[in-house]
Amino acid sequence: MAKKGMSRRQFMKAGLLTAAAAALGPGVLKPTGLWAAETKIKGPVKVGYQTVMSGTLAGYGEFHKMGAQMAVEEINAAGGIGGVKLEMELRDSTLKAPDAIQNARYFVDSWGADFLAGVDSSGQALALAPVMAELDRVLMVTHAATEKLTEEHVFKNGVRQVFRMVTPTYQDGYAAAIVAKDLPIKTWATISPKYEYGFTCWEMFKSTLAALRPDVTFTAESWAPFGTTDFRSHINTIMDAKPEGLYSVEWAGELITMVKQGQQAGLFKQVKEVMLPVGAAMDVLEGLGQELPDNIWVSGRYYFLYPTNQANNDWVGRFHKRWQHYPAYVSEAAYSTMYAFKKAVEAAGSKDTKAVIGALEGMSLDTPAGTRVFRKEDHQAMYDVPWGLTKSDPKYPFKIMGKQVVVPALACFARPPFDGPASKPPFKS
């Protein structure tokens, strides 16, 4: 009798586990079959995560946190990393480079971090790279987009400790140009941030589009300093130049303000095509709601309805259930980062930096955004994010992508002299 009861209980346990595994979805419970490595990994795996948690962009920090925390909860509920617990500590990066370095040193020297992750600003990422070589810990960048991080620090200077989970400026500049080449207009202008990120993206967009479409000209540029709240003079600059197309890498709250003020000034009635490389960010979609015009091109570093497969749908569902929010691209990147560490540590069988770098290089990882491959040369994660035309949908209180165009990462992400002719797609750098 007793035996029978026991076995039934065990049967129930097994059933529950299976159900839990099914609920977690295939992306999560991909058996890596590396339980043998379990014994080598000592103590918890500690991840020091830094993101902006104060000031006007504090909302981004919240979005990072949602993704990262959810992954930590899931991974620990499913047995941790190679049998040991995953721990995370979160610190405010404040967007200032000295604070980013201080955080990194605190994480490694005082808290005992095995891995670092996060970082929103490109300036911070560039300042951190040499520090990571010195601290000898892997840093997974989940937001900063400058191509110089991976091209110069990783590829040229050989800082092997730095990896990037999200699409870099290539997506905002090159992919945009490849979409723009098929649009029936000949003049483009920009309102973009008056710092490195804005200048680089516009340069990439211009050089590629000019090579693909010699008949196109670029008629005006207006640069808005960080913290701009009044875009009316910038909008007048553009309306005076009368371009057919507007390209803008304004992002977050400033993009929301620019679109609202552009609407009021009739900007979107005057231009025929609009391209917003980070317009599909969740804070922008939600912040603008129905005020985002229809039929403008938007993209992001992850878009919550792409890819349209079971794994992504399940993840978005679980995320919404956990946080009553749709995932932002930084949430997806933070979430996937934890799984990248899990997979690499289990493959390496240890937390040792060198071994983990070896495992991460060329590693392919199933994530909500699709399969990512960490390119060996520059440690950039290769995955596709669509460009799409905005439209209303009764299911959502904000605009979503209607018609979509996917420019594969393989078609526009290569740069430096990574071997072979494929390293030089249509663009000229």
Next chain:
Amino acid sequence: MLESIVHVCLAGLSGGMFIWLVASGLTLIFGVLGVLNFAHGSFYMLGAYLCFSVLRALGQNFWWGLLLGPLVVAAVGYLVERFFLRRVYGLELPYQLLLTFAFVLLFDDLVKILWGAGSLGAPGAPGLTDSVPILGRQFPVYNLFVIAVGPLVAVGLWALLEKTWAGRIIRASSSDREMASALGVKVPALFTAVFVFGSWLGALGGGLAVPYLGLLTPGMGEQVIIEAFVVAVIGGLGSLKGAFLGALLIGLLSAFGTRFLPAFDMFLTFILMAGVLLWRPQGFFGEKR
């Protein structure tokens, strides 16, 4: 070109009036109490968030938000002055700065706790959401409204200070605290009243910012307070007339700079401020201290 000049001018005027609304309360408090209130930007932010909450609670009616939001902030201002600031009037300036800065940090976190860290999209003001064509280009009616409200507040403040009995007492106390007190003016109560009124003005600016920016973020107070300080310095600390003209100048200068001298747009305001500090350190209308 002409339409661009007119529209940039309008943008500069509305931007300038905005800074004026914030700078007026800051200047008034400094002029009467002699306190540089860092937390004024927080009152602006609280005004915006409370206006937003009221308008959401009362069926998207912005006007109720604008009426009630700043009143709540005025009550907060009362508590800050009555129970904290009053204790440091006798101390040196750094203590006052430290105290008001502490409130900046407190209110920043309070906003994050109550409303979340993310940005909130705000609706327009009922009746003023349209744009009107001016020389063939659209300009939002709401901005015209802000351009009108600025001078109204200026005239109201002038009338209050120059034409009423209360204004005379305020001016008397600000020029000689001890004498006013000896003549029977209840200076502490008067200071409280002025501080409450100044907080209300800051919050009014915040409330008016809700449809103007269309977006609320936890750091919004810090951005605006810097411009308000620049304006107050240029105009002369404590001078309302100076703050009004300084705000107009800064608004127009930055709008025209952005459109016609884009390479220097960030410098212009600070060059102006540096120039004023060099040639007339007390500001346009400031008194030599």
